[in-house]
Amino acid sequence: MKLFSSVFMFSKQAVKGFISKRVERWLSKRVPGNYEHELSNRNIFIMPTRFGFAYLFFDVLLFLLGTNYQNNTILLLSYLLASLFITVMMHSFYNLSQLTFSSSAKQFTFAKQQAYFPITIKAKKTHFNLNFQHIIKNLPSLKKAQSQKTQSQKVNIEQCNTGEHQVVLPYLADNRGVHQLGRVKVFSEYSLGLFITWAMLDFSHQLVVFPQPKKLRSNHNYLSDLNDTPKSQSNNYLASAGIDDFSELKNYIVGESQARIAWKQLARGQGKLSKHYQNQQGSLRWLKLSNMPNIDIEAQLSCLCFLILEYSKSEHDFGLLLDANLSSITNNKNQPHMLKIVPSSGYQHQQNCLIALAEFKHDMVD
């Protein structure tokens, strides 16, 4: 019995998978990805809702009642309700047609945070009851239902007047990485809830999810020399801290060693400043993945993320070196997964570094 049921389940899943694949392929042909979509009979789908079917059932009941009582008024009423069903179908379709949506493809966010996809709506007439939702794809059906609710929330517009409007579609990112989001389902049950009209729009929405920043102890400097091995790094830092010539005072950044705080200035009430040395500027400008104080690579990336944000805030120059913490890798510098971003500063640099973190794939290392 168990075997049978499992076989049955398996085949059911297979069939489901097959169908959804076919549907997906058909959809991608019919409604190809674009940054702008105009709704028309090409991309609008329409189906009676459950209420619609219940309504039809009731209408048939009324017809039976009218026929059994040979009552023409009841029959007339049932015909009227039946044709109302068809009229409402038309109205439901027209409510959704001629809408134009446009949306930019890429969005950035940190893990466990909401990303917002703005969608611009151009309406030539007044539309009612518009709902938007991302459809999560590539997930087993059970998980899908759950994540559908947690990750992509439904956004509802009760009335959309003529003109241009913007709706913001939130999406909760849970994992670091670059995610291709599914289609956006635009649906409406106007005018009487008998029909649901919907369109599956592919804006090629892409979400770049940076790691969740993880706060680090502040009495430590994580910048290091490019060629340092991870093991000697801390010694090197200890040595270099005292020797080098003092160059300037800068605003203290969380993560810098407490030893470097300019206590004198602090006592004078000039704020928390840190002493900087010449040598450090020269070579200790690299943030390395392998230097991060954690075993788990995701946690390390989280730390890096935090540091990148901190250093960018204080307009520090830094470079990023994404290497795995395995010792074997240090020998071979030509590994494809090694990613190096030369030291720089500014918003663009920060963005580049964060994207690199998001895109980093550590599976390739193994």
Added chain:
Amino acid sequence: MTSKQTTLFDKHANIFELSRQNTWLLWCCQLINIASLSAEISSWMLAVLALCLCWQALLNNKKFNKKTNGTAKAKVNSKISSVLLTIFALSGCVAIAITAGDLGVLISMVHLLTFAYVLKAFEIKQRKDFYQLFLLGLFLLASAFIFKQSLGFSLLIFLALLLNLVVLQQVFSPKRSLFLSARIVTILLLQSSLLAIVLFVVFPRLSPFWQVPNANSAKTGLSDEVSPGDIANLALSSDLAFRVDFKGKEIPHYSNLYWRAITLENFDGRKWTRVKVNNNEPSAEKAFIPLTSGKPITYDIIAEPSYQNWLFGLSVATTSEAKLSLIEDYTIQSRNVLSQITHYSLESYLQAPLDLSISDVKKQQNLAIVAGSNPKLERLALALVQKFPNPIDRSNEVLALFRNKQYFYTLKAPLLINNSLDQFFFDTKAGFCVHYASAYTYLMRAADIPARVVTGYLGGEYNNASSSLSSIQAKQGGHLSVYQYDAHAWSEIWLEGVGWQRVDPTAAVDPQRVDSGWSSTLLTQQSSLNNDLLGLYQFKKIEWLNTLRLQLDALDYQWTRWVLGYSSKQQYDLLKRLFDNDIHWKATAIIVSMLIITMVLLTLIYRFNLNRLKQKKVHPWLKLYQQILEKLAKKGLIKSVDMTPADFAKTVTQQFPVISKEFIEFTKITECLMYKKVSVLENKHYICHQKKQYEILKKMISNI
């Protein structure tokens, strides 16, 4: 943590709440839906329903007041506990079940439906609850039609339907004003009414699938037992009894419109009853075919439901309709109880005699009197027999007595002790038609002339307003509406060689009643006895109001005739007329096939066009490339199909080194456009670039 959040979120998503305005609208809607059935619901149930609605109103009020105050606990308080609701529902169901015996199945069902409808409103938690309420409401409205179908009522139900739909629509467009919503719903309904009418006309009328409980409403109209004073009660009712359409032909004079309903031949001293023929074997009853002569008149009758079997017609009436049966006493019966509007047509021979010969049994029946019940009348009869050997003279003498001895025709007849005809004839001398008919018939029987009482309706209100509405149907005259207050009783005496002769003693007392209708004194009497009729009486006096009333009546007549009376027979006739007699199924087949062929052709053309359009719809950049190829072909350089653009570029370089650099660039961009996946912006950039390159190349090639 996340799962908790999920459930919270779920609950929030499923909570369904109506706006303040819509909640009250729904409440009104419920009130109206229930009101549509209020006439059928017993008073205790009405009280329960009213209580529930009041309760609901209080809850609504509380809910919204608290919401404005901003207390979060309001919701919890404003919902009554489900236990209480269940107990209430159960006790209600038990009460309905207990009373079901008295009320009948149908009315009990209506009770149950309305009760459920009211209770459901207490627990609208999700959208589906609201939907259920809506559907129940629709069903309620439909079931109201079982009991009443007049035009006015139907319009009211239509308005109620509109309101129901507005409530539903407001859920999906809460920001829209009520007026706009109502407008949209009206548009929706009007648009769908077109198809509804087509369906109504064309969709085949089916016979009932199974037996359904009928509304056991009280019998209305004439009854088969008549004692003096009975019809006077009926005369206070202004309800419609039936309508007659003479199909545009001349309507007989008012004094000839004796609509026969029941013939009463038994008299037990107090009341007149029908003779029940062959009570044991009703099936053995042979079909009665009355002898006819003279010119017939044909007419249609649309009878209102009376929950009896009697139908109405002018004697001598014949019919070919199977649902009717003609009876030996020249009355017509329907095989089924008239629980609905009934449409039938008759052919009447007004001049034809009734029963030129009758059997001895029949004769004895119509001569029978209870000896000694009215001794004074019997003595008078004996005197008449001695004085007048000719039966007609005896009859005329009695009528002369009525005419000359100051008898009054009145609705307010004094009560008679034991329905004594003596008392009426010699003392009170005031009564309504049955008094006169009874006394006259009794006298005739006592005077050895077979006589009987016939009840039915006299006259009717002629309404010409409908002629303008259906110009095809009735070129000359509209229809005749016969109301309950037209109920009448008269007598028939049997004379040798003449048959049954109609004699109306009322004509002797109040000639106006027989000639043109109610006299003004009678009308004032009538309206003083019944306040409803006061309005009607006043209406009739003011001319424009009366025309309006007549027009409304005409509208209602058309509604009854075309909508309520639209049966499968009518449907068949109408369709036949629409498509003419000559068009047979062959022609129909040709039309249908033509339609199908044109549709197929149209779709084919559409498809073909689409394909051509698709072919034409190559990308503009590919077009440019092809144009360049054409230009080169003119110069003698043809790109074979198996050649890639890059290969071709090489040959071009060999042949025309002048344009080699530009052509290679052009090819490269084209290839990029062909194969490279690029963003929209990049794509635009490439296309722009390609265009420029194309212009340059074009010039260079033409220079070669």
